[in-house]
Each structure stands twice: as C-alpha cells, then as structure tokens.
Amino acid sequence: MSTPREPSEMRILSVAGEHLRQHGLRRFTVVAVAEEAGMTHANVYRYFPSRTALIDAVVDVWLKSAERKLADIADGPDPAEDKLERLILALAKANRDLLHEEPHLFAALSQAVAKRHAISRRNRTRVRALFERVIDDGIATGAFEPRDRDRAIAFVIDATHRFIHPASLELEADVPQESVDTRLATLIRVALRTLATGVI
Amino acid sequence: MSTPREPSEMRILSVAGEHLRQHGLRRFTVVAVAEEAGMTHANVYRYFPSRTALIDAVVDVWLKSAERKLADIADGPDPAEDKLERLILALAKANRDLLHEEPHLFAALSQAVAKRHAISRRNRTRVRALFERVIDDGIATGAFEPRDRDRAIAFVIDATHRFIHPASLELEADVPQESVDTRLATLIRVALRTLATGVI
DNA sequence: GCAGTTACATTTTACAAATTTTGTTATTTT
DNA sequence: AAAATAACAAAATTTGTAAAATGTAACTGC
Numbered sequence: 001m002s003t004p005r006e007p008s009e010m011r012i013l014s015v016a017g018e019h020l021r022q023h024g025l026r027r028f029t030v031v032a033v034a035e036e037a038g039m040t041h042a043n044v045y046r047y048f049p050s051r052t053a054l055i056d057a058v059v060d061v062w063l064k065s066a067e068r069k070l071a072d073i074a075d076g077p078d079p080a081e082d083k084l085e086r087l088i089l090a091l092a093k094a095n096r097d098l099l100h101e102e103p104h105l106f107a108a109l110s111q112a113v114a115k116r117h118a119i120s121r122r123n124r125t126r127v128r129a130l131f132e133r134v135i136d137d138g139i140a141t142g143a144f145e146p147r148d149r150d151r152a153i154a155f156v157i158d159a160t161h162r163f164i165h166p167a168s169l170e171l172e173a174d175v176p177q178e179s180v181d182t183r184l185a186t187l188i189r190v191a192l193r194t195l196a197t198g199v200i
Numbered sequence: 201m202s203t204p205r206e207p208s209e210m211r212i213l214s215v216a217g218e219h220l221r222q223h224g225l226r227r228f229t230v231v232a233v234a235e236e237a238g239m240t241h242a243n244v245y246r247y248f249p250s251r252t253a254l255i256d257a258v259v260d261v262w263l264k265s266a267e268r269k270l271a272d273i274a275d276g277p278d279p280a281e282d283k284l285e286r287l288i289l290a291l292a293k294a295n296r297d298l299l300h301e302e303p304h305l306f307a308a309l310s311q312a313v314a315k316r317h318a319i320s321r322r323n324r325t326r327v328r329a330l331f332e333r334v335i336d337d338g339i340a341t342g343a344f345e346p347r348d349r350d351r352a353i354a355f356v357i358d359a360t361h362r363f364i365h366p367a368s369l370e371l372e373a374d375v376p377q378e379s380v381d382t383r384l385a386t387l388i389r390v391a392l393r394t395l396a397t398g399v400i
Numbered sequence: 401g402c403a404g405t406t407a408c409a410t411t412t413t414a415c416a417a418a419t420t421t422t423g424t425t426a427t428t429t430t
Numbered sequence: 431a432a433a434a435t436a437a438c439a440a441a442a443t444t445t446g447t448a449a450a451a452t453g454t455a456a457c458t459g460c
Binding site: 239 | 432433434435436437
C-alpha cells in the first residue's frame with residue numbers, strides 16, 4: 001500500500017509537516033524545509049517532484065492515519081449499524097478536530113480537496129469504499145434492507161455531508177460542538193432507521 | 201417590506217447589476233457604474249453607503265425574488281408534504297441555476313454568505329421561517345408528527361444542506377444535473393417519511 | 401550509482417511608486 | 431431642499447523591479 005520511505009525522505013516529510021503546521025501554506029517554502037532538514041533545496045527534489053507534491057505528501061500522512069482508524073471500525077466484529085454510526089462519528093470528529101487543532105493543516109487538506117488533488121480523490125474513494133463495505137455488511141446480515149444499494153450509499157454520504165466535508169465544516173467552525181453533535185446524532189439515527197426499513 | 205426606490209437609485213442598482221453579472225466582483229467599480237449611469241461616483245454614495253453595500257443590494261434583489269417564489273409555495277393551499285418537497289426543490293434549483301447561468305452573481309452571493317453579510321443572514325432567517333411554517337403546517341394537519349419540532353426543522357435543513365448551500369453547490373458544479381436530481385429526490389423522500397413517522 | 405551539491409534558468413513573491421478607487425465634505429445647480 | 435458635482439484624503443490596486451523560491455541539469459564525492 002504505502003511505499004517504504006528512505007531516511008532522508010522521512011526527515012524531509014517530517015520537517016515539512018512541522019513547517020506546514022506552524023507556518024501554514026503561504027509561508028511554507030521548500031528552501032526553508034531543506035535548510036531545517038540539513039540539506040540544499042535541490043536535494044528535496046530528489047524525493048518530491050514539486051512543492052505541491054511535498055505538501056500533498058504531508059496531508060496524505062494525516063489522511064492515511066485517519067483512514068486506518070476508520071478501517072479499524074469498518075473491519076470490526078460489531079453489528080453494521082454500530083459500525084456505520086461510529087464510522088460517521090469518527091470521520092466527522094477527525095475533520096472537525098483537525099479544523100480546530102491544526103488549522104493550517106486543515107487549510108492544506110481543504111485546498112487539496114477543493115482542487116481535487118489525487119491524494120484527496122483517492123482518499124475519497126477509499127473512505128467511500130469503507131461506507132460501502134459496512135452497508136454491504138449490514139445488508140448481508142439483514143440489518144439493512146435498502147431497495148437500491150447504490151442509492152442508499154449515496155444517501156448516507158449526502159445526508160452527512162454537512163458534518164464531514166471540509167468546506168461545510170468551515171462554515172460551522174464557531175457553532176458550539178454540543179449543538180453540532182446533537183444534530184449529527186439526529187441525522188445518524190434517521191440514516192440508520194432509513195437503511196433498516198427499506199424506504200430507499 | 202422593501203423600500204420604494206427613487207429613479208436614480210433604481211438606475212444605479214440596475215447598472216450595478218449588469219456590471220456585476222458581466223465583469224464579476226473583482227472588476228466591479230463604483231466609478232465605472234457611476235459613469236455608465238451618467239453621473240459621478242460621488243453621487244452613487246448618496247444612495248448606497250459603500251461599494252459593498254451596492255453589491256449586496258444587487259444580490260439582495262436576486263435573493264428577494266427567489267424568496268417570493270418560495271413564499272408562494274409555502275403559502276399555497278397544498279398539503280404540507282407537497283409544499284416542503286417543492287420548497288426544497290425550488291431552493292436547490294434557484295441556487296444551482298444561478299451557479300450555472302450567472303456565475304459572477306453566484307460568486308457575489310457566495311461571498312456574502314461566507315462573510316455573513318446582513319443580507320445573507322436575514323435571507324437565511326426568512327427562508328428558515330418558511331421551512332418552519334410549512335413544517336408547523338404539516339404538524340397542525342397531522343401530516344407530520346415529529347417528537348421534537350425544532351430538531352425536525354434542523355434535520356431537514358442539515359440533510360438538504362449539500363444541495364442548497366452555495367459552498368456545497370460549487371463542489372458539485374460539474375456533476376450531471378440528472379444525478380444530483382436523483383440524489384436530492386431520495387433525500388427529500390427520506391425527509392418526508394421521517395417527518396411523517398415521528399422518528400425524530 | 402546513490403546522496404548530495406553547485407550552478408543556473410524560470411517562476412513567484414515582496415516591495416515601493418504610481419495610479420486608481422473609495423469614501424467624505426464642501427459647493428454648485430436646479 | 432434635493433440632486434448632483436468638484437475637490438480631496440485615505441485605501442486599494444496596479445505596475446515595475448529586485449529578491450527569493452521553484453525546478454532542472456550537470457557535476458562531486460563516497
């Protein structure tokens with residue numbers, strides 16, 4: 001899955017991560033990263049084809065780490081209903097926490113999503129696959145009985161969009177967490193009930 | 201409700217509308233609008249306190265026109281279910297059509313919403329009130345039976361957010377209309393069913 | 401031949417000066 | 431008195447240019 005990285009590459013990636021988190025996209029320069037990594041900037045280009053690719057690599061580390069947590073939930077032994085609920089909650093929480101705790105990194109992710117970079121498209125595909133897996137799981141065990149499986153998947157993703165997509169999360173940055181949590185809980189309850197009762 | 205406007209004010213507003221639609225926010229200048237309206241820019245300030253206020257006035261004309269259509273639906277004699285469905289569809293369509301047919305005006309609206317200008321906050325309040333009215337109507341006639349009215353209203357707005365909010369619509373600009381329509385139809389069906397069956 | 405540098409062309413960014421636009425006030429016009 | 435302008439300060443934008451950063455290629459040392 002992920003390519004094993006050489007020590008220099010790891011060092012660059014780690015320094016780049018610090019720089020991005022501390023200084024943000026605007027002030028992030030390959031020259032500064034290279035200097036702090038103890039090399040000239042030209043050498044950075046031996047490992048990363050461009051500044052954008054380096055930034056994307058940093059974001060990708062975070063995305064992959066978030067994905068692993070989601071995969072753990074999706075692959076767990078629990079009932080599909082529980083897993084779907086936890087999947088949605090974990091995804092919403094991961095993104096929302098990033099927004100508040102690492103705003104610069106969040107901004108980089110947000111831009112990668114907005115500009116449809118490969119890392120974000122692939123992440124989207126994989127996360128969607130997790131949703132599909134859990135919903136298929138629920139269908140297999142009889143917990144979910146949608147008439148149209150694909151439509152059911154699209155429904156869950158569309159309905160929770162507001163609490164998951166970076167562009168939507170930014171809009172609610174100042175809304176009290178508690179209120180958001182309540183509303184999301186309502187939405188999840190409806191989604192689960194809908195999947196269970198074959199309305200779709 | 202809306203202040204009757206003087207002829208000069210109307211002329212400025214109309215020229216400003218053309219300029220905004222044709223040239224976009226960036227190239228929109230009070231000087232150019234004034235020139236085309238046959239006056240000096242200082243005179244524009246007799247009617248509009250600032251460039252931003254003038255732009256907002258243009259956007260507000262569109263918002264008010266959209267609101268009137270929505271109010272017609274909400275105040276109609278039809279069953280609350282039908283009205284709620286048509287309200288959501290009309291709102292989604294109005295915004296989506298604006299995105300495709302008047303991209304510059306859409307961008308101005310988008311910015312007014314993002315920056316929480318008074319016109320957009322008030323529009324949001326009024327549109328929300330229409331939703332409340334229709335849902336209350338449905339509760340009164342027994343068509344809807346939510347356990348918690350406020351939660352039900354929030355649910356409908358959150359669930360349809362993806363198809364209504366400018367920031368979300370921009371993300372899907374290139375998705376085929378047909379696909380979007382299908383997904384929105386699914387969401388509306390679920391929302392109506394949910395309101396009807398007291399899950400919330 | 402791999403990890404790195406040096407040297408250099410190209411592209412961005414940063415900054416200062418000039419210009420334009422914004423917004424205000426005093427004045428003119430009707 | 432209402433509608434408009436002229437004149438002006440403050441703010442924003444544009445323009446041109448120096449500096450810095452990005453990206454490439456040829457070269458060095460291990």
